[in-house]
Amino acid sequence: MSVxxxxxxxxxLGNGLTREWSYDFPLPDVSYMEVYVKAPGGTPELLTSGYLVDMVGKKVTYPASAASPALAEGWMLVLRREVPATQPMELPNQQGRFLAKNTEAALDRATMQIQQLxxxxxxxVVGPVDQTDSGVAYQTLLEAVEEARRIRDETAALVEGISQDYADALxxxxxxxxxxLAAALIELKAKTDADVAAARSAAEAALREADRAFAQAGAAEDWADASCTCAKTAGELGREFVAVMQSYKGLYTEISVVDGGDAMAFAGILLINDGSDTAGWGSVSEIRDGQTSHAGSWYVIDPLVLQALNPKGIKDVSEINENGEITITIDNTM
Incomplete structure (x- = not known):
C-alpha cells in the first residue's frame, strides 16, 4: 500500500437526509476511524457507537439505525483517522525471506502518523518562522490573548454605555x-368636532333647500297640470270655433288694410253702397290709412248677404284709428 x-x-454538515458519509484517506484498520458529532453552538463529541464503517465502500453510515433520524441541519459530522503512535513491525536477526510489503506497511504507518500530527x-497557534525560543513564543501568545481579552472587555463596556445612552435618548x-401626539390629537379632535358641526349645519341647510325645491317642484307640477288642462280646453274650443267659422265661410269676404306709405292721413269712408243696384257690389279689397306701419285684415260681410240681412244698408264707416281698428255703423231698422 502507498499513501x-x-x-x-x-x-x-447535516441536511436531515444524508446517512452515508464517504472518506478518501487510507484506513489500515476499522478501529482507526474516529467519528465526531457537533451540535449547533456546541463542541465536537467523539462517538463510541451508533455508526458503521465500510472499508470496502470507503464510507461511514451514521446513524446506523434506520429508526433514528438523519443528521439535522446545523449539526456537523467529522470523520478522522487516528493511527496509534506505535511501530509494531519486527525484523528478527535470522535467516529467512525479507518481505518488502512489511517494510512498506511500516513506512505507510509512519506517514499516516505524520499526517495526524x-x-x-x-x-x-504557532510563532513566526524566525522564532527560536518556544517559551518566548508562548509568552507572546499569552500576552496577545490577554490584550485581546482587554480589548474585548473595553469594547463590551463601551457598547453597553452607548446602548444605555441610546436607550435613554430613545x-x-x-x-x-x-x-x-397627545397635543396633536386634542387639536385634531377640536378641529374634527368643528368640521362635523359645520358639515351637519351645511347638511341641514341643504336638506331644507331640497325640501323647498321639492315643494316648488310640486307647485310647478300643479301649475303645469293646470296649464296643460287650460291649453287642452283652449285647443278644443279653438277647434270648435274653427269648425263653426268654416261652416259660415260662404258668408264672409276678406278686406285688407295696409299702411299707405304716403304722408296723407286717411280721413274715413263716408258711405259704402249696399249693392242694392242691379250691378251689385262686390267687396272693398283695400283701405290705405296712411298712418299705421302694419297691415291688418278683417272679414266683412259679403254685400249680397248684407243686402239680404240689412236692406237699408250700411250707414257709416268711421276713420280707422292708430291701432288699426275700424268702426262700422249700420242701420238696423227693417
Whole structure:
C-alpha cells in the first residue's frame, strides 16, 4: 500500500437526509476511524457507537439505525483517522525471506502518523518562522490573548454605555413624541368636532333647500297640470270655433288694410253702397290709412248677404284709428 492522499479528515454538515458519509484517506484498520458529532453552538463529541464503517465502500453510515433520524441541519459530522503512535513491525536477526510489503506497511504507518500530527498542528497557534525560543513564543501568545481579552472587555463596556445612552435618548424621544401626539390629537379632535358641526349645519341647510325645491317642484307640477288642462280646453274650443267659422265661410269676404306709405292721413269712408243696384257690389279689397306701419285684415260681410240681412244698408264707416281698428255703423231698422 502507498499513501497518496495527504488529508486524514473529512468534515460534513447535516441536511436531515444524508446517512452515508464517504472518506478518501487510507484506513489500515476499522478501529482507526474516529467519528465526531457537533451540535449547533456546541463542541465536537467523539462517538463510541451508533455508526458503521465500510472499508470496502470507503464510507461511514451514521446513524446506523434506520429508526433514528438523519443528521439535522446545523449539526456537523467529522470523520478522522487516528493511527496509534506505535511501530509494531519486527525484523528478527535470522535467516529467512525479507518481505518488502512489511517494510512498506511500516513506512505507510509512519506517514499516516505524520499526517495526524500535521493535522493537529494546523489547528494550533504557532510563532513566526524566525522564532527560536518556544517559551518566548508562548509568552507572546499569552500576552496577545490577554490584550485581546482587554480589548474585548473595553469594547463590551463601551457598547453597553452607548446602548444605555441610546436607550435613554430613545426613551426621551419617545416621551416627547407621546406628548406631541397627545397635543396633536386634542387639536385634531377640536378641529374634527368643528368640521362635523359645520358639515351637519351645511347638511341641514341643504336638506331644507331640497325640501323647498321639492315643494316648488310640486307647485310647478300643479301649475303645469293646470296649464296643460287650460291649453287642452283652449285647443278644443279653438277647434270648435274653427269648425263653426268654416261652416259660415260662404258668408264672409276678406278686406285688407295696409299702411299707405304716403304722408296723407286717411280721413274715413263716408258711405259704402249696399249693392242694392242691379250691378251689385262686390267687396272693398283695400283701405290705405296712411298712418299705421302694419297691415291688418278683417272679414266683412259679403254685400249680397248684407243686402239680404240689412236692406237699408250700411250707414257709416268711421276713420280707422292708430291701432288699426275700424268702426262700422249700420242701420238696423227693417
Amino acid at each position: 497518496y492522499v495527504e488529508s486524514c479528515k473529512k468534515v460534513y 500535521r493535522e493537529i498542528l494546523s489547528r494550533a 426613551a426621551a424621544a419617545l416621551a416627547r413624541l407621546d406628548t406631541e
